[in-house]
Amino acid sequence: MDRDGLSVEWINGHKGRGVFATKAIYKGEFITEYRGDLLSKRDAEMRCQKNISDVAYMYYFKHQGKNMCIDASKEDGSIGRLVNDNISSVANCRMRIIVKDSHPHLCLYATKNILQGDELEYDYGGYTPWRKKQGMKVCSIQVSLTNTMHA
Structure with a gap:
């Protein structure tokens, strides 16, 4: 679930849309979940190869020794x-498992x-070709997450 006090706004042709705070958010507070299909790395890579759109939102991470992905392309x-x-x-946010x-x-x-x-931003880590070049097709975000919490 997304918290209250957030809005999506168009930024520009390079960055696309972004998320902005419509009210103050304090250090340590939950902001939102990166939702989508939970996949194995292998299934995600196969799905990425079949993707015919310009952009996919595939977030690779490691959990309990397994390489996984959340595909939020839809x-x-x-x-x-x-x-x-x-x-x-x-960055003013950090991803946690x-x-x-x-x-x-x-x-x-x-x-x-x-x-x-303020725009909400976090460090995607590893695979970030857009920091160097504009206009590239990006099929994934690859990050190593170490903060795991149990709810």
């Missing part, structure tokens, strides 16, 4: 998939106080 109204990348020194009923959930939390009007 436009479903959730906003976690629209939070943009920024280097960790500037939350385990509920034995299933991993990727959840964003505020790493600092976020003011009304």
Whole structure:
């Protein structure tokens, strides 16, 4: 579930849409979940190869020694998939794995106080070709998550 106080806005042709705070969010607070289909890495790579659109929202991560992926490519109204990348020194959010009923959930939390009007951003880590070039097809976000919490 997405928290109250968030809006999606168009930024530009390179960045696309982004998520902005419509009210203050405090350090440590839950922001949103990165929702989609939970897949094995192999199934995700096969799905990515079949993807004919320009962009996919595939978030690879490791959980309990297994390489997994959440595919949020389907436009479903959730906003976690629209939070943009920024280097960790500037980012105001961080992704964590939350385990509920034995299933991993990727959840964003505020790493600092976020003011009304601020764009929400986190460091995607590893695979970030758009930091160097514009206009590339990006099929995945590959990150190593170490913060696991159980709900």
